[in-house]
Amino acid sequence: MNAPNDDVILRVEDLTIRYEKGRSIWGTPRYGQVVHGVSFSVKRGETFGLVGESGSGKSTIGKAILRQIPVLGGTIGFDGETVTDWPEGTTPLAYRRAVQVVFQSPRLSLNARMLARDTVAEAVHFHLGLQGRELDERVDRLFDDVGLARHLGDRYPDELSGGQQQRVAIARALACDPRLVICDEAVSALDVSTQAQVIALLRRLQEERGLSYVFISHDLGVVRNLCHQVGVLQHGRFTDIGLTEDIFERPRSDYTRALLDAIPRFPGRTAA
Ligand SMILES: Nc1ncnc2c1ncn2[C@@H]1O[C@H](COP(=O)(O)OP(=O)(O)OP(=O)(O)O)[C@@H](O)[C@H]1O
Numbered sequence: 001m002n003a004p005n006d007d008v009i010l011r012v013e014d015l016t017i018r019y020e021k022g023r024s025i026w027g028t029p030r031y032g033q034v035v036h037g038v039s040f041s042v043k044r045g046e047t048f049g050l051v052g053e054s055g056s057g058k059s060t061i062g063k064a065i066l067r068q069i070p071v072l073g074g075t076i077g078f079d080g081e082t083v084t085d086w087p088e089g090t091t092p093l094a095y096r097r098a099v100q101v102v103f104q105s106p107r108l109s110l111n112a113r114m115l116a117r118d119t120v121a122e123a124v125h126f127h128l129g130l131q132g133r134e135l136d137e138r139v140d141r142l143f144d145d146v147g148l149a150r151h152l153g154d155r156y157p158d159e160l161s162g163g164q165q166q167r168v169a170i171a172r173a174l175a176c177d178p179r180l181v182i183c184d185e186a187v188s189a190l191d192v193s194t195q196a197q198v199i200a201l202l203r204r205l206q207e208e209r210g211l212s213y214v215f216i217s218h219d220l221g222v223v224r225n226l227c228h229q230v231g232v233l234q235h236g237r238f239t240d241i242g243l244t245e246d247i248f249e250r251p252r253s254d255y256t257r258a259l260l261d262a263i264p265r266f267p268g269r270t271a272a
């Protein structure tokens with residue numbers, strides 16, 4: 001598995017995942033396999049894009065990396081550790097800190113009854129054990145880092161715009177200094193200009209902190225803009241995987257080509 005000084009932070013090899021799909025009349029579980037032998041790696045400080053139609057298995061792969069669901073086969077290696085060797089339900093705290101997630105809907109992922117500042121403070125306190133002035137300073141810095149005016153900390157999620165809510169969710173994810181962030185449709189619910197701001201924020205945070213991202217999205221324009229490498233998923237298998245530029249300029253599979261052709265126009269791609 002990848003050594004800690006390797007330039008690869010996450011290595012997924014031959015990953016297979018199935019879900020239980022009910023039981024037979026004898027009570028034996030029936031399974032449906034949704035990820036079939038997927039392999040990819042994410043370099044330190046880079047972004048790997050997972051794209052593909054709805055139901056292709058993108059979030060499932062993200063959940064497996066976050067250890068929210070069991071895997072059937074294959075390995076997930078993170079920074080010298082073989083994550084898939086750990087027994088179910090025994091995820092080390094260090095890993096839970098190192099790998100964070102930002103979801104599509106900050107309104108759902110934020111506690112509606114918690115002030116923005118408390119949301120971030122709670123994560124800082126939980127992960128770093130800070131209190132009092134140290135805690136306050138750390139929260140202030142996180143607000144600054146994600147470009148959120150400090151006074152907005154006194155608002156509840158419903159009193160913030162979608163972009164501001166997503167910045168709170170990002171600040172919370174950064175509270176424990178993660179090395180990898182899974183962004184599952186993290187900008188999909190935002191309007192185009194807010195989306196551009198949050199993407200710029202993600203890129204800046206990557207440069208400043210050397211963060212790696214697994215960026216899950218169905219929006220190929222955004223993926224082209226942000227990702228160093230891309231894997232195109234269809235029914236739980238990659239139809240194309242490689243450097244973003246290569247995938248967009250020279251897609252190998254008909255499926256990827258069809259996905260690209262379905263976009264009327266996106267930056268950098270000239271009309272045929
Ligand atoms: N908990 C579950 N139990 C059973 N099947 C599931 C479960 N979660 C997802 N699935 C199925 O697994 C497949 C992949 O789902 P997944 O959520 O990974 O897709 P996705 O690519 O993230 O789609 P979307 O773009 O709509 O978010 C789908 O067929 C889905 O119905």
Ligand SMILES: [Mg+2]
Nearest residue numbers: 058059060184
């Ligand atoms: Mg999904």
